[in-house]
Amino acid sequence: MIIKLRDDITQVQKDQLIDQINSIGYKITAVKTQIGEYLIGIGKADFDIRRFGHFHGIKDIHIVSDDYKLVSKKWKVKPTSVDLGDGVYIKDGDMAIMAGPCSIESEDQIRKVIDHLKAAEIKIMRGGVFKPRSSPYAFRGLGLDGLKLWHELAKEAGIKIVTEVMQVSQIEEMYDFVDIYQVGARNTQNFNLLDELGRVDKAVMIKRGISGTIEELLQSAEYVFSGGNEKLILCERGIRTYERASRNTLDLNAVPILKAKSHLPVVVDPSHGIGIREFVPQMALAGVMAGADGIIYEAHEIPEKAYSDGQQTLNFAQSALLADQIRQTFALRKSFSLL
């Protein structure tokens, strides 16, 4: 069960309520986020919801039988809108475009990408400064200094930053320089990292684990929400299957399913999803039609020279064209009442 508390609830009222819920054999976890305060009751006994409804200090009470609760749509029907400031949102009914290189490489590269994004009216730049690489000998990113430089240039241009955080110790040092913390596919179930991101008042985008189920992605988001952070975005980036013709299998089924199960915005990453440059645009557009609230893809001035993931990276002309097509496709989707 989820109980949303009123802002004016007193400690005495809260204690009485907790005692009552404990008395039916439910264990309570208290959650306080930037937006509200909740009691999550976990238990098996059937009970009549009206037994609690009259308590002072309760705003809403809901039965949510899913293992994930706070991210469930059963509790909160209204979609979550993630506000990045300056009129930039990631939310249902909108189409966020995030583009940029796999890795941040140099000042020159950052400047060129920013110029491209501005020309294409893309407001969020992606890029990695801490890179999770399958080989320890591959380029592992410019680190915090790279992020600081990037932030300075992006801020000047009015562009928001989404970048991966790999470990707990990086959260604080990155805080002033990011708009969205990205949790990578290799870290989706790093529960220490998720716990700590729950304590941060900044947006978090969680990528689906390489072999992760939809349910597991939602549980990972539940970690962050129950830790106190409601500013969450889910990202489908392809899963590992038996298929070897593409880098991953972009599971577009996950998009309508996640949107039906959760109130959180859903973003699709076609670059990692298929891993083949020439097929990234069609998978991006398919993601839009599947109901995504945003698309994140890799773009670089000269993809062949990119330090990482060049094989799935668009050049600026391809990226500008795709951004346009994403907007057109989104307009088309909105014209279909079913979607």
Ligand code: PEP
């Ligand atoms: C990335 O976005 O560059 C990345 C490493 O993604 P993922 O965690 O999905 O592999």
Ligand code: MN
């Ligand atoms: Mn990449």
